[in-house]
Amino acid sequence: MTRNQDVEKGLQQLLKDRRIPVDEDRLEAMRESLLRQVPHRTPRRLPVFFRQYGYSLSFGTALVLVALIVWQIIPLGPGNPPSSPGLMEIAADEGRVDRALVLLNGFASVASQGETMVDWEYYNRSMVGDYGDENILETFYGSI
Amino acid sequence: MDQRQWVDNLFREHAKPLFRYLRTFRLPEEDTYDLVQEAYIRLMSAGPSKIRKPKVWLFTVGRNLAINVMKREKSRWTDAGAVDLLEDESRGALADLMDKEDREQLWAAFSALSDGDREMMGLYLEHEFSYRQIAEVLGRTEISVRVGMHRCRNRLKKQLRPAGGGVAAANAEGV
Numbered sequence: 001m002t003r004n005q006d007v008e009k010g011l012q013q014l015l016k017d018r019r020i021p022v023d024e025d026r027l028e029a030m031r032e033s034l035l036r037q038v039p040h041r042t043p044r045r046l047p048v049f050f051r052q053y054g055y056s057l058s059f060g061t062a063l064v065l066v067a068l069i070v071w072q073i074i075p076l077g078p079g080n081p082p083s084s085p086g087l088m089e090i091a092a093d094e095g096r097v098d099r100a101l102v103l104l105n106g107f108a109s110v111a112s113q114g115e116t117m118v119d120w121e122y123y124n125r126s127m128v129g130d131y132g133d134e135n136i137l138e139t140f141y142g143s144i
Numbered sequence: 145m146d147q148r149q150w151v152d153n154l155f156r157e158h159a160k161p162l163f164r165y166l167r168t169f170r171l172p173e174e175d176t177y178d179l180v181q182e183a184y185i186r187l188m189s190a191g192p193s194k195i196r197k198p199k200v201w202l203f204t205v206g207r208n209l210a211i212n213v214m215k216r217e218k219s220r221w222t223d224a225g226a227v228d229l230l231e232d233e234s235r236g237a238l239a240d241l242m243d244k245e246d247r248e249q250l251w252a253a254f255s256a257l258s259d260g261d262r263e264m265m266g267l268y269l270e271h272e273f274s275y276r277q278i279a280e281v282l283g284r285t286e287i288s289v290r291v292g293m294h295r296c297r298n299r300l301k302k303q304l305r306p307a308g309g310g311v312a313a314a315n316a317e318g319v
Contacts, residue, residue: 007300008269010250015270020164026177027163031155034184038148041188 151188154198159184161271162206168266169210179209200273203281253303261296268293 159180166176183206187195195201254262267273267281275293279286 007250007304008297010247011254011265011300012269014247014251014254015266018164018270020167022160022163023177027159027180030177030181030184031152031159034155034181034188035148035152037185038151038188041185042147042191 147188147191150192151184154187154202155184158199158202162202165203165266165271166206166210168263169214171210171213175213176210179206179213182209197277197280200277200280203267203271203273204283207281249304253300256303257296257299261292261299264289264292265296 267278275289279289
């Protein structure tokens, strides 16, 4: 042992003997308090697979979710038109509106000629027969 | 070993040294107890799977908490709680090693070091951390700690030399 080590040994002893009062009772109370908290503070243990591949799995899950969302918004594919079911429904509605407008024009023309309601019925039913959709007329009557 | 046993063992083993270490930051005593408790609460929340070296982890977390408190409550930080006090009575191995005058000289030399140097030497000598562990606690590189310790020793030597005589001075001269 060198003399330098003797100095360090002396200093080490000085530091260890330093007067730093420690309240043992308080530390004991702290220990008991901490041990009571253990059940509430214990981190949730995931299965080994998740612990091992947790990050990869999170990334993979995020990737799949993003792909699903994109697929829902833009369902492109071979042979598929670039439109969603919602858009197709709107287009179909527009078709019905067009047919309803044709019927309304029919009512307008009949009304201008001063015919009775029965005649309107007859006239429009014949028109509906042409278009093959009687429900449109019923919907129209229901709405007025 | 379950979590409860793990915490219990670590508390019995390291709580007191941790308190002594944090006390050297000269925070109020109450705050120091709170810091110890907070360090152990964080230890429990992290769990054994994430902590490989619990002693180093506790000292690192405790130190960071102490620094945060010091930054936040600068006004409350005074030297009133200074704890770098020597025992009045020599005892045990120390009494055999050097007399009271030498002890006082050595302590004066140690006290003349900067706060950072004292902290580093305290971790090395009092808490018996390796250079690598000290580097982890202080957030420095191991090389930096080695160089720092070398400089500390030189400063101690310089401080002890002018006094002349005494075991400490003689020992330091022999370096």
